[in-house]
Structures are given as C-alpha cells and as structure tokens.
Amino acid sequence: MASAVDSLRRLGPGAVRTDPAELARVDRDGSHLVGHAIASVAPRNVADVVALVRWARAHRRPLIARAAGTSLEGGSVPVEGGVVVDLSGWTAVREIRVDERTARVGPGVVNRDLQDALAPHGLFFPPNPGSWTESTIGGHVGTNASGPRSFRYGPTRAWIQSVDAVLGTGEVVHWGSRAAKRSVGPDLLSLFVGSEGTLGIATEVTVRLAPRPAVRRGLGLRLPEGAALGPVTTALARSVGTGLSAIEYLDRACAAELSGPSGFGTLGPGPLLLLEIEADDPAEAAARAARVGTILRRAGVRGRPTVYEDADALWTLRGRASRALDVRLGQRIREDVAVPLPALDRLRAELDRISRTERAPLYLFAHLGEGSLHPNYAVDPESPRGRRVRAALLRASLALGGTISAEHGIGAVKGSFLEREIGRPGVAVLRALKAACDPDGILNPGKLYPPLPRAAAGRPSRSPSGSADGRARRA
Numbered sequence: 001m002a003s004a005v006d007s008l009r010r011l012g013p014g015a016v017r018t019d020p021a022e023l024a025r026v027d028r029d030g031s032h033l034v035g036h037a038i039a040s041v042a043p044r045n046v047a048d049v050v051a052l053v054r055w056a057r058a059h060r061r062p063l064i065a066r067a068a069g070t071s072l073e074g075g076s077v078p079v080e081g082g083v084v085v086d087l088s089g090w091t092a093v094r095e096i097r098v099d100e101r102t103a104r105v106g107p108g109v110v111n112r113d114l115q116d117a118l119a120p121h122g123l124f125f126p127p128n129p130g131s132w133t134e135s136t137i138g139g140h141v142g143t144n145a146s147g148p149r150s151f152r153y154g155p156t157r158a159w160i161q162s163v164d165a166v167l168g169t170g171e172v173v174h175w176g177s178r179a180a181k182r183s184v185g186p187d188l189l190s191l192f193v194g195s196e197g198t199l200g201i202a203t204e205v206t207v208r209l210a211p212r213p214a215v216r217r218g219l220g221l222r223l224p225e226g227a228a229l230g231p232v233t234t235a236l237a238r239s240v241g242t243g244l245s246a247i248e249y250l251d252r253a254c255a256a257e258l259s260g261p262s263g264f265g266t267l268g269p270g271p272l273l274l275l276e277i278e279a280d281d282p283a284e285a286a287a288r289a290a291r292v293g294t295i296l297r298r299a300g301v302r303g304r305p306t307v308y309e310d311a312d313a314l315w316t317l318r319g320r321a322s323r324a325l326d327v328r329l330g331q332r333i334r335e336d337v338a339v340p341l342p343a344l345d346r347l348r349a350e351l352d353r354i355s356r357t358e359r360a361p362l363y364l365f366a367h368l369g370e371g372s373l374h375p376n377y378a379v380d381p382e383s384p385r386g387r388r389v390r391a392a393l394l395r396a397s398l399a400l401g402g403t404i405s406a407e408h409g410i411g412a413v414k415g416s417f418l419e420r421e422i423g424r425p426g427v428a429v430l431r432a433l434k435a436a437c438d439p440d441g442i443l444n445p446g447k448l449y450p451p452l453p454r455a456a457a458g459r460p461s462r463s464p465s466g467s468a469d470g471r472a473r474r475a
C-alpha cells in the first residue's frame, strides 16, 4: 500500500492526502456504510484526472469520484484500497450562455451556488434535491438526482446538455452537443447520467436552464390521518391552470420532526401536503392558490392552505426531514421507490403491512406528484430484519409496476436487486457498457452493477454482518 501511495505522490496529480482525518471524511457518505480508502486526491485539471486513471490502471487500484459525499446509497464510499478523487474543489461556474439557456460548470459546484449565479440572468437549474444547499452538479449527474420541482421539470437527466469526462480507459470524451436537439443513435449522454462514477469521471457539465418564474409560492396544509393519497395526487397532477410545480408529502411522524416554531408547527400535527405553484404575478398566484384549494376540497381535503412566500425556504425546511430522522433514528432503512400514481395507496398499504409484520416503525415522506416515496424504517439495515424489510418493499414496488430507485441510485446497497428490475439481458448490456468504458473495472467498483467477473485490485471489506453487497462496512 505504501508503494502505491508513494508512486501516486511521485506522479503528483494534485494534493494527495492520507491523514486519518481526511480518510475518515472520505470513507463515509450520507449512507450507513463506511469504506476504506488509502488516499484522497484533489486533481487540479483534466490532465491530472487522466494521469490518475492511467496510474489506477497500471496499479489496479479503484478510483472513486466524489463530490459532496451526500449519496444515500453508499455511492461515494470507497471499497478497500481505493483512491478517492475529490472534485469538490471544482466549483467554477465557467460560462453562462444566456441566449442558449445553458451554463458550463465544474462538477463540484453546489446546487445552491449555481442558482445564486443564475438568478441575475433570470434563469435557474430546475432539479432541487433536499440536499441542494450542499450537493453538487457532478453528484446530481452521478445519481440522476431529482427534487420537489421535478414534478414539473423532470430529473437531472432532462437538464444535462453535455458532459466532458475521462473514461476508465483514460480517454477524454465530450458527450452531448450545443444543439437543442439531436438524433444520433442511443444517447451516450443519457447513459452517463446516473452511472454513479462507474463509467467515467465528469470534469465539466453543461446544464440546461429554465426561465425563472416571476412568482413562486409554497402551500402547506394538513391532510386527514389515513387519507388516501392517490385521488388527491392524481386530481392535482391532472389540474390545468394551477401552475403546480411540486406535490410533496410528510406523514405524521416525519412532520412531527419538523414541527418546531421555525418548522411546520403552524400547520398543526398530522400528515402534511406541501405544494408549489408558479405564476407571472402575485394576483395570478393568489388565483391559482384558490383554484388548488377548490381541487383539494373536491378531493375531500378540508381547510385553507397556508401560503409560504419563500418557496425555497419551504424546500430547505422540507429537505431537513432526512437529517432530522438521522438524529431521531440513527441507522435505518431509508428507501427510495416509485410507483405509478394510481398504485400509491396500494404501496402505502404494503409499507404499513411490512411495518407491522416486522415491528419496524415507518416514517414516510414522498415526492407524491411523481409517485416517489421514501419509506424510512427504524431498523438496522444490515440486520436480518432490515434485509427482509428492504427486500419486501423493493418487491412490492416492482410488483406494482414501480422501480427500486427513483432518484438515489443503486450505489453499494441495491446491486443485488438490479436484475429484478432490468432483467438478465439488461444487466448484460450494462456490463458490456462498463467493460467498454472501464475495461479494468477501476471506476467505483462494487457500485451499481452486480459484481464483475474481473474486479480491480483492492478487495472490499466486510463487516461481521456484511453490507447488502459485501462492498463496504457499515458505520
């Protein structure tokens, strides 16, 4: 190991760190897993990244691209012996092309900082995950992240114009173009988005931008306990002339975590519906809010929505749900499934059944408008009970025509479930793609794909109970 680090230092592809504090930092992300890196490197430019990839191929060392490290699936946790490529310093907003409605950015730019840079131009980048004050555009590309406003605007994939990346071969690619539309075969850019650092390391991202709505309002109101979610959601999702851009949900237990004076306390206890509407002026916003109120009443929801003048503040507050549950529950199952809207209540019933059967308290929050649910269960994810809970809820989502990951990715947690969703031929296609982009399997091994026959050097470590894929230990 010492000789590997020595040769890395001699190569000098940016600052190489091996001090315990740094290794402890990069060994963890937002998940319960903990890895075992031998070093972190902060490359300065594309040439450094190319040199790192060549070095990793020669030394058969895993390279793990990392930005803010907020992945909830262990996506940025290094396998044992890995070298973390820290891109969090690549924060430049390099060019804002107002007429093309695009911006060229470094992969380490934090979502909120990008929004601040775009605001004077009347533009914004629509995906706004709950972690938007800390997570980065490179991380969003890695995971195809979404946020509350993805109900109207779609996930990150819809907002990436091009990516510059260094593949696992050491080749530099530019996938995408400046043209507004293209038809040049299967879309390599789309394949890269959501590839979790397993195909290449993005060194520049050109994002698409949307015009900022003149007025955005948050709306919040209590739902009756046990209210069916499907009819309310479909009524809102089908509405015309409401300017709805987000339909979010917190169950009673999650809402209680955010009920302090600076939280949702004024809405009272209970499950909460949180919405956003966009409008051209305050009068239109008020009319739209009234229309939403009418739709809700027709769907059986009583009460006047509370209006939040600052929609971003509402989403920042809503984004705290995950951190609040970290404090309340510590290690837990935090899942990320999505089903068609008409199946919402059947999935909800199944989640409750799992909770009762396994005696695992359920905390649920959701991006309702996309049928995207985050069931949190107060159970050790690596315990036999935790594994049963996860397997049961992923099976339930698939049985209802849904997916095993709406927005967090597969990471180190769900690779063994991938085949159930995309089938054996699908896994074979992904493996062929991986082999073409990363023939030595050096890029983020142990993530996304079921294990490759030819793994890179550096065996992953196992906790006594092992992780879902045995790729990283638990914290």
Ligand SMILES: Cc1cc2nc3c(=O)[nH]c(=O)nc-3n(C[C@H](O)[C@H](O)[C@H](O)COP(=O)(O)OP(=O)(O)OC[C@H]3O[C@@H](n4cnc5c(N)ncnc54)[C@H](O)[C@@H]3O)c2cc1C
Binding pocket: 029, 030, 064, 065, 066, 067, 068, 069, 070, 071, 072, 075, 076, 087, 107, 128, 129, 130, 131, 134, 135, 136, 137, 138, 139, 140, 141, 142, 143, 144, 145, 146, 147, 148, 195, 196, 197, 198, 200, 201, 202, 203, 319, 322, 323, 407, 408, 444, 447
């Ligand atoms: C409190 C909290 C709330 C969250 N809310 C949401 C939410 O609402 N919606 C949502 O989608 N997610 C959410 N997440 C998950 C997470 O924030 C997102 O997945 C985010 O996109 C990760 O960004 P990051 O900068 O932290 O990336 P990291 O965690 O550093 O990396 C994520 C993945 O991308 C890869 N990667 C990073 N940089 C590059 C690069 N330059 N090139 C290639 N691959 C790269 C990594 O290898 C890893 O696989 C939340 C997380 C937390 C902690």
